[in-house]
Amino acid sequence: MRRLLSPRNLIFALFVTLAVVPFLANKYYVFIANLVLLYMILAVGLNLLIGYAGQLAFANAAMFGIGAYGAGLLQAHFGVPYWLALPSGALIAMVSGTVMALPALRLSGIYLALVTLAFAQFTLWVMSHWDTVTFGAGGFSPPRIDFGPLPLTQPNGMYLLSWLAAAGLIWFAWNAMGSRIGRAFVAMRDGEIAAQALGIDLLRYKALAFALSGFYAGTAGALYGGVLGFVGPEGFDLLQMVLHKAAVVMGGLGSIMGSIIGAVILVVLLEVIREFKATMEIAFGGLLLAFVLFQPRGIVDLLRRKLGWDERLHYKAGPDQTAPSEPTPAATRKPAE
């Protein structure tokens, strides 16, 4: 039984279930399942950056938006076909993510968080004010996507694309985090100086973490624009950022499986309380706070203990390595359990 319920098998089962959704469910459920797929990509991408590489960045929602705008504007202004606009949007977000890594090479902790936050707000401002290019605060609708020779129409075609992207990106993240890349990220997170002493090139791996996370968010964004048929700035604001953070923290920092679980829970909750902005703010702010306070290792930790999962590279709630050397509250921290 325990062998049967291993994370790998569960992910496999989940994707098989998601693959048959369009054949069984109505359009609404297909849309919800599509959102689940997109938020999985977003949460896994953000987890690579925060949970594994330990870089607390606040620009994931902006990268999501850059992907959506990149792909949508290429279609709307230049008539680029979607099969080309989708990877282009993802690549634009990846490049923006890498550019953002430049300050990350000099900054850490709070400083990095605030620079990325300022970057995210700047991006949002550009999206809603550069009217001639981005169509301003009202947003725009990219042209209908033509699936060409394939016998597919809009909702199911986008669903299939999202499914393929999510499966591919999660498979890649799973394997990359089990490889030397993942080990380098974790070493960097647990202590930059120690990682450097082990011969890990911080510059390269930080840039890689930001690039990967930008690529994931950008892919999700480019798909989101296609799924919704609309791109507007208000979808990529601070609340979106908190949603991503909540998904990652609820599931479990430093666990791919955790991010998948977190994304599923997030989308279901979102559908239940989408009505009021105030309720959403309280609910997701509250979830984020409650998990940090009472279950900092996320749902996956509970499951791990229940089902005896053997997951490597798990997030350690331990001493903070980014703390300055002067005596601070950090100096009196107790060691990790």
Place this chain on the structure above:
Amino acid sequence: MEAGGAGRRRQQVSQMEMFSYLIAAGLTTGALYALVALGLVVVFKATQVVNFAHGEMFMFGGFFAYSFHAMLGVPYVLSLFMAVACAFAIGIVTDRIAFRPLMRSQTLVSVLLAMVGLSFIFKGIARSAWGSSGHHIAFPPLISPEPIMFLGLMVMSQELVVMGAAVVVMVAFALFFKLTRAGKFMQATANNPKAATLVGIRVDRVYMYTFGVGAAVAGAAAVLMAPITLLSPDIGFVLFVKGFAAAVLGGLTSIPGAIAGGIVLGLLEKMAAGYIHTGLEEVSAFVVIMFAMVFLPTGLFGLRGVRRV
């Protein structure tokens, strides 16, 4: 010829008027940013954490003052003190919920995530209590909005009141640190928490009051600002970013630096808005943060050679 000269003179006068208007507006908003930055700097100095919910303290201060003054009819000055007291209490709540339980056992990432979560809870509460209609709330003006001439500059009388009050708050703040026991405890703790513990200062409690004092100053700033601009639940984040930009310009650990940073940012914003493009007013704080963090990590007046990243 005649007409041209008169036209040019009129143009010069209006140029001068615009300049003086921008200076006055810049100084006023700058003084408010300085107040917000003060709270951030005090908390950061003591705890090494930037209070992500600081803007929400500001927003709550403004809304409480609005409730007391405009809804319950309490006089303005009294409602200022009541709002400051409420903001102080909210600062203490922040410490107890998001900082104290996490500072020993958890990483910096956890503390920041908890504060982000808490700030969203605050925002949601304010939105359901005051902002449900989605409109901005106008605070009743204090005095007549007629402009007056002051030292050859045309200023709004409201702006003079705000600037004067901001200076009073700053002086009170400085005196609090210099003269009172609590202020000295805070300085000692910020300087060296271990040594402060050794001489018998209850560091936990000092952190709590530090959060409270930071929030109280933000609340005072909000009550001063409310008659000039509008209140909305989203204003907290805007002011947090501006206050943080001001604090970064000042080096993030210096109180005089935060005040100077606030004034510089206020003037910069108004000048950019007046002479280049109005949209720049919103965005200049982000640009200042990105630029200052990367190129001026110790601020405009910071000490060289101090590595704090």
